[in-house]
Amino acid sequence: MTSSSSYSGLEEASSKPHLCGAAKRGSAAVPHHSNPDRPETPIIEFREVGKSYGTFTILDKLSFSVRPGEHLALIGPSGSGKTTILRLLMTLETVTAGEILIDGRSLNREERSGKIVQASEAHLRRMRAEIGMVFQHFNLFPHKTVLENVTLAPVLTSRLSKEEAKNRAFELLDKVGLTNKADEYPARLSGGQKQRVAIARALALQPKILLLDEITSALDPELVEEVLSVITDLRNETNMTMLLVTHEMSFAKDFADRVLFFEQGKIIEDGPPAKIFQEPDHERTRSFLRKVIAAGQRV
């Protein structure tokens, strides 16, 4: 179990870097603990995490950790558990074994009157504040305008006043190139525009960790580029930790400074993209890449 200090980090969580504003090119993996004696706390740590539905096991004793500011690409065949990992982090699913730590604090357990218990809804809400997610099918709120989609959560969670939220929303819409659509309803947008709104919506809460699950796979091919270029900018200009699940190997290669190759819920390969895509250690990785290339992708 984690030491009791794991539960004391609530305040320092708010000293997060600003996502918009001054560009910080090439600032990936900036350690945010200044104490050189203390080893850096991983922003995400999976400790022997298990996930099963009934008797069907998807993840079994999965362990890995992610440093603050890392850009991770999760690749692997369909059904290998990539989405499940993101959904566990977003607390859309609950782990059935093990523990996930966010910035040293347990995501799925909490301490109450000296006992370690399953995380309550209140605990989950505190932890979610660090994490944002962009979905494959956008999941915009259809009854709200673009602007309302972006301002809703910061206002309702009382992080910003209406005015501040609006200002930030316009900054973010500017970043994703959609200020002119602020008053439209999502139904009137193209897929690529919807996904860019969804990215702005996730960023409005200034998460430390951004989860991206196949964010271009529901788009027409000609709309993919506009979304990927927004992600590339984000990658270069912020020091958010980003986890990208994708079937686009060439984008994974450009985006990631670390690639995890999954198969049947296990990490088969873990390393920089140059290594994974050019000289992987395992035959299974090679055969996966061959299949991808055979399907017409450039790697």
Added chain:
Amino acid sequence: MSWSWAFALEILPALLDGLIVTVKVTLISSVFALVVGLSFAIAKASRVTWVRHPVLLATEGIRRTPLLVQLYFLFYVLPDFGVLLSPLTAGIIGLGLHYATYTSEVFRAGIESVPVGQWEAATATNLSPYHTWTHIILPQALPPMIPALGNYVIAMFKETPILSAITILDLMGEALAQANFNYRYLEPITLVALGFLIVSLCSAAIIKILEARLRLENG
């Protein structure tokens, strides 16, 4: 027996009083049925078993027994246990609770028709359960439910004559009183039918307008 305009005119004021009671009971019972029905639906969607199960049991029990029996229970049986309700209160609770079990099914279906991705987006943007309901789920679930809910309100309205069984002088109650007193049923009962027909038609039109407006507002 032939239609007497004089008699019809004579009993009209009493019948109008009855109609006012009927409309009042319908409106109050409707609000009751909608509020309680929505609470039932939210409770039935709860992940907590000790919230979900008792509500499921209660709603099934109420829905599968006749309204008349429930009214007798509220008005004639409860006093034996020291609970005295006025006819109007018993009528409103009985009618409202009975129809709450129906409206809760409409609410449940409407809530389930909101894509699961909306719940997930609400979670991912860290909304509280309360805000998720009030800002995301209900605004999307409610407009398509208006016709079905409206039909239940009209059904409740048409069911109010049953309340004369617990001595409420609604439209039917007044008509029966007049009929029994004068030994003439033709005019009172015809006027009752006419009264119901007119109010039903008007409410159906209002529901249509309401629905159109809600759809417009929600883009």
